[in-house]
Amino acid sequence: MNKLIEDLNWRYATKSFDSSKSIDDETLNTLKEAVRLTASSYGLQPYEVFIIQDKDLRQKLKSASFNxxxxxxSDYLVVFAVNTVIDEAYLDRYIKNIAETREIDVEDLSGMRNAIAGTVLQFPQDQKLNWAKQQAYIGLGNLLASAARLRVDACPMEGFDNKQYDEILNLEAKNLTSAVIATIGYRSEDDSLQNAKKVRKSNEEFFNHL
Ligand SMILES: Cc1cc2nc3c(=O)[nH]c(=O)nc-3n(C[C@H](O)[C@H](O)[C@H](O)COP(=O)(O)O)c2cc1C
Structure with a gap:
């Protein structure tokens, strides 16, 4: 079996973590960089990532996550929170970032700016939020695959109360709202799920070659 498939079979949605084990700084930084490098529509990265280790804070968030x-x-709780205000000013900050990073004139990016202003910026707020969440999920997928590669365990989670999370983390004031979360750390030896066979659709059901 090749290494990639071995890694992806190694990972599973970890239910029981060994709280005595912690992720070293280098590994955490690698995971952060992998998530930061995630692709996003137009490159707008319409989300931020909270990496939470504080015990009291996590205790509160646990109550908002069906306990x-x-x-x-786990070692860290990772919260993907999407931007709720994606407007002209947001777009201008992004265009400025491209211009500075690539050392080009803002004027030379007017075509791109217009393309984004004519599409994403025109979405009704609901659609904008959905679009932003889709981008955050790509970040989540990348976190899971990268963690597997580094032999860090993770559990992706939607089982949490978005409103309570927003309140506890004071996200509204930052024009953010929680989208999806994950926990990362190291599996407990007692977690029987690590030995469970993967349940997936068959190749025939899943893939369509045309
Ligand atoms: C977006 C998303 C949300 C999930 N939410 C939860 C959750 O709240 N709690 C949980 O224990 N597992 C959660 N899971 C884990 C899935 O149940 C698990 O990934 C799936 O059953 C496939 O198993 P595997 O990841 O172990 O291969 C979630 C997975 C994804 C991708």
Whole structure:
């Protein structure tokens, strides 16, 4: 079996973490960089990532996550929170970033600016939020695959109360709202799920070659 498939079979949605084990700084930084490098529509990265280790804060968030033990037993809770205000000013900041990073004139980016202003910026707020969440999920996928490669365990999670998270993390004031979360750390030896066979659609059901 090749290494990539081996890594992806190694990973599983970890229910029980060994709270005595912690991720070293270099590994955490690598995971952060992998998520930061994630592709996004137009490159707009319409989300921020919160990496939460604080025990008290995680205890509060656990109550807002159906008391799932991963929230406090893992090493870090990662919250993907999407931008709720994606407007002209947001777009201008992005265009400025491209111009500075690539050392080009803002004027030379007017075509791109117009393309974004004519599409994403025109979406009704609901659609904008959905679009932003889709981008955040790509970040989540990249986190899961990267963690597997580094042999870090993770549990992706939608089982949390978005409103409570927003309140606890004071996200509204930052024009953000929680979209999806993950816990990362190291699996407990007692987590029987690590030995469970992967349940997936068959190749025939899943893939369509045309
Ligand atoms: C977006 C998303 C949300 C999920 N939410 C939860 C959750 O709240 N709690 C949980 O224990 N597992 C959650 N899972 C884990 C899935 O149940 C798990 O990934 C799926 O059953 C496939 O198993 P595997 O990841 O172990 O291969 C979630 C997975 C994804 C991708």
């Amino acid at each position: 799932q033990s991963q929230i406090t037993d």
